[in-house]
Amino acid sequence: MRRRTLIQSLVSWISIQGSRLRAQSTSFPGRHETTLKELAATVLPESLGRAGTDAVAIKFVRWVQEYRVGAEMQTGYGTTRVRYKPASPAGIYLKQLDELSLGALAANGLAARRRKIGEALQAANIEDLPMVPAGAHIASDLMSFYFQSTEANDKAYMAAIGKDQCRTLKNSGTVPTALREETLNASLRK
Amino acid sequence: MPRFESDVCIIGGGISAVFAAQKLTQLKPELNITIVEAGRRLFDAENRMNYRRRSLVYGENAWPGDFIEDQGGAGVISRTMAVGGSAMHWQGHANRFSEEDLRLHSLYGLAADWPIEWAELEKYCCEAERRIGVSGVPSPHVEDKRSESYPMPLMPLTYNLAEIKAWAERAGIPFTGCPQAKNTQAYDGRPECQRCNTCMICPTGARYSPDYTYKQLLASKKITLHDRTLIQRLIPDDRGKTILAATGSHAERPDEPVEYRARLFIVASGYAWTPHLLLNSQSSRFPNGLANSSGLVGRYITGHYFITAQMEVNKKLYPGMNEPYPIISREYFRCAPGKPFVRHDIQIFESTAGRRPRLKSESGQFLFGDDVVNDWRSRTEHGVARVRMYYDSHPSRESSLTLDPENRNHLGDPMPKVVHRMDDAAVSREAATQAHIQNIYDRMAKANGTKILSVSKSNYQDHPSGGCRMGTDPSQSVCDSYGRTHDHQNLFVVGAPTLPTGGCTNATITFVGLTLRSAGHIAQTL
Numbered sequence: 066m067r068r069r070t071l072i073q074s075l076v077s078w079i080s081i082q083g084s085r086l087r088a089q090s091t092s093f094p095g096r097h098e099t100t101l102k103e104l105a106a107t108v109l110p111e112s113l114g115r116a117g118t119d120a121v122a123i124k125f126v127r128w129v130q131e132y133r134v135g136a137e138m139q140t141g142y143g144t145t146r147v148r149y150k151p152a153s154p155a156g157i158y159l160k161q162l163d164e165l166s167l168g169a170l171a172a173n174g175l176a177a178r179r180r181k182i183g184e185a186l187q188a189a190n191i192e193d194l195p196m197v198p199a200g201a202h203i204a205s206d207l208m209s210f211y212f213q214s215t216e217a218n219d220k221a222y223m224a225a226i227g228k229d230q231c232r233t234l235k236n237s238g239t240v241p242t243a244l245r246e247e248t249l250n251a252s253l254r255k
Numbered sequence: 256m257p258r259f260e261s262d263v264c265i266i267g268g269g270i271s272a273v274f275a276a277q278k279l280t281q282l283k284p285e286l287n288i289t290i291v292e293a294g295r296r297l298f299d300a301e302n303r304m305n306y307r308r309r310s311l312v313y314g315e316n317a318w319p320g321d322f323i324e325d326q327g328g329a330g331v332i333s334r335t336m337a338v339g340g341s342a343m344h345w346q347g348h349a350n351r352f353s354e355e356d357l358r359l360h361s362l363y364g365l366a367a368d369w370p371i372e373w374a375e376l377e378k379y380c381c382e383a384e385r386r387i388g389v390s391g392v393p394s395p396h397v398e399d400k401r402s403e404s405y406p407m408p409l410m411p412l413t414y415n416l417a418e419i420k421a422w423a424e425r426a427g428i429p430f431t432g433c434p435q436a437k438n439t440q441a442y443d444g445r446p447e448c449q450r451c452n453t454c455m456i457c458p459t460g461a462r463y464s465p466d467y468t469y470k471q472l473l474a475s476k477k478i479t480l481h482d483r484t485l486i487q488r489l490i491p492d493d494r495g496k497t498i499l500a501a502t503g504s505h506a507e508r509p510d511e512p513v514e515y516r517a518r519l520f521i522v523a524s525g526y527a528w529t530p531h532l533l534l535n536s537q538s539s540r541f542p543n544g545l546a547n548s549s550g551l552v553g554r555y556i557t558g559h560y561f562i563t564a565q566m567e568v569n570k571k572l573y574p575g576m577n578e579p580y581p582i583i584s585r586e587y588f589r590c591a592p593g594k595p596f597v598r599h600d601i602q603i604f605e606s607t608a609g610r611r612p613r614l615k616s617e618s619g620q621f622l623f624g625d626d627v628v629n630d631w632r633s634r635t636e637h638g639v640a641r642v643r644m645y646y647d648s649h650p651s652r653e654s655s656l657t658l659d660p661e662n663r664n665h666l667g668d669p670m671p672k673v674v675h676r677m678d679d680a681a682v683s684r685e686a687a688t689q690a691h692i693q694n695i696y697d698r699m700a701k702a703n704g705t706k707i708l709s710v711s712k713s714n715y716q717d718h719p720s721g722g723c724r725m726g727t728d729p730s731q732s733v734c735d736s737y738g739r740t741h742d743h744q745n746l747f748v749v750g751a752p753t754l755p756t757g758g759c760t761n762a763t764i765t766f767v768g769l770t771l772r773s774a775g776h777i778a779q780t781l
Contacts, residue, residue, distance in 0.1 A: 110625045128312065136309070137316035143715060145327025145334045150315065175624075183621035186614070194614050197314040205614060212612035212627060218575055221612070221631040228575025229311055231449040231459065234439060237411040241573050 154200030264517035267524030268292025269340025271750030282778035293485040294336035317456035330673025339465040347436035366649035379768035391434030413576040433583040530722035546740035553656040557757035558716030565608040572638025599646035606641035651678040723752035
């Protein structure tokens with residue numbers, strides 16, 4: 066009986082926590098929409114222009130809102146272990162946006178802001194961009210969200226590679242069409 | 256207890272099972288065939304584009320639901336428990352073994368010969384390629400002679416691969432596009448490949464997966480499929496010479512056993528779960544499990560190790576054009592008798608190693624904004640190729656799958672524990688094999704004046720197989736060349752578990768070819 070009560074309490078607690086996290090996900094970024102856009106303008110390529118970095122910020126909001134707690138995760142080859150997506154990073158992100166709005170993003174000038182964000186990432190022991198955002202820090206996760214994308218890959222190579230986009234087998238053998246910055250930025254805002 | 260009766264009961268629902276069933280229904284349409292699979296059906300092809308998207312942007316499992324939570328084990332075991340098995344998420348590399356794989360003992364005094372002639376198996380490889388739908392071109396080596404053309408033209412080389420091919424061939428080694436189970440034209444109701452770059456989850460159906468064949472067989476009412484039903488034991492008759500029934504339970508009714516009776520049983524559960532079922536069917540009469548008078552069920556677990564180098568290519572490449580598609584060389588598939596033994600393939604892929612965006616510069620400074628792009632761009636002037644070689648590494652008897660009493664599933668069955676062990680000859684030549692492979696990397700680098708960026712050896716064996724090896728001597732094998740177990744006349748094992756050795760290249764075509772040969776023989780016996 067006591068065991069059942071304990072399990073019921075745990076289920077109830079998880080349910081309440083889940084509801085709270087879901088609420089944070091769906092309402093993200095709440096009052097921090099401007100802060101998030103400022104962060105995007107600080108850590109993403111200036112060459113995207115403000116409209117471009119704002120567009121990435123909006124897509125990132127959708128990413129957070131559509132995050133699914135408990136979804137099965139990809140597994141490595143040859144292992145039977147099952148792992149599930151942890152709690153939504155929305156809560157951590159909101160806390161970090163709070164801190165950034167008062168700290169790094171309040172600094173004067175792009176260089177100063179970036180230096181302070183670097184310090185925050187250093188303090189969080191973040192060494193590289195994750196393959197997909199994983200909730201360690203909103204700055205590196207936002208950067209990962211953009212820099213691991215098809216658009217960023219095309220921008221780095223200045224070519225219409227279209228990584229992970231379906232196309233036909235035609236023109237497989239030809240070098241990807243060279244792109245100009247304006248074309249790249251326009252496609253990002255779509 | 257619910258009881259189901261059929262002529263043929265196939266246990267396991269992967270690629271071997273579906274082609275065994277398909278061929279049997281063609282040769283003997285009157286047969287009543289039931290396939291029993293522990294996992295669920297993942298037939299929602301219409302959702303794959305979305306699963307793929309979430310896999311890319313969230314790191315979610317691209318095949319949600321393809322597992323049973325506690326049906327796992329230790330060692331290299333595919334997680335996939337679903338109708339279609341591991342071939343639901345394979346990359347579609349469809350190259351073949353060669354005659355040397357079947358003649359290791361007679362040619363080199365190593366491991367064991369297979370009880371089948373290559374000329375015969377080759378025809379079944381062609382049949383496998385037809386049924387699966389494989390695109391390719393013949394190998395340039397005369398020893399790789401084919402009796403039929405590939406069903407579809409070769410997957411076109413991307414710009415990247417064409418450049419990499421020219422780079423690699425400067426070392427004097429010929430390459431071709433690797434045969435692919437991907438459509439270069441509409442085939443068997445599935446469309447042409449669209450180079451989506453995510454072959455593990457093909458959103459269009461251009462890369463073959465067994466669900467398409469299952470759906471065809473079910474639509475024409477040629478088979479019965481019981482999914483989410485885990486077979487736990489095979490039950491022999493009183494004399495022990497034949498299998499009477501298979502018992503297990505449905506995922507939603509674990510306390511209610513189900514029984515399958517059939518004239519003939521085919522275990523097509525892959526390299527891990529086939530020997531597991533035979534061992535788990537132990538009884539007072541068969542304390543070592545079924546089909547195990549040789550003591551070799553779960554033994555000679557095989558596969559192949561591999562070495563991978565990331566190598567600089569002195570041309571600008573554009574990663575992302577078709578990353579899962581490699582070129583292949585079969586230059587080292589055969590080894591002259593009397594020379595030190597080494598056999599391996601060479602597969603080369605476009606790579607992004609060292610060419611990804613990064614958060615810190617070489618000097619450890621954080622990078623932001625255009626600095627990330629500029630740093631990334633500065634590293635893209637030269638491309639990178641991933642050069643991987645699967646090499647022949649033969650198993651010892653101690654390379655095993657055993658039952659682990661410390662790890663049980665919710666039904667109380669012990670789960671498998673897999674340990675790969677090479678035989679003494681393979682261990683003794685390991686250093687020479689690695690030196691030979693390093694020499695090829697050095698040749699490629701020297702021929703092009705480029706750098707080897709990294710070299711690493713796998714710590715596991717890829718494409719695992721074995722565990723119920725075939726042979727002519729019942730004291731040295733579990734089944735004959737058709738997969739009929741030596742101990743039980745109506746019990747067959749098909750596909751991966753029957754391989755005595757694991758070859759030095761991808762194995763699916765060989766698994767399916769062997770299965771099709773078994774199915775033809777089984778049809779004659781019924």
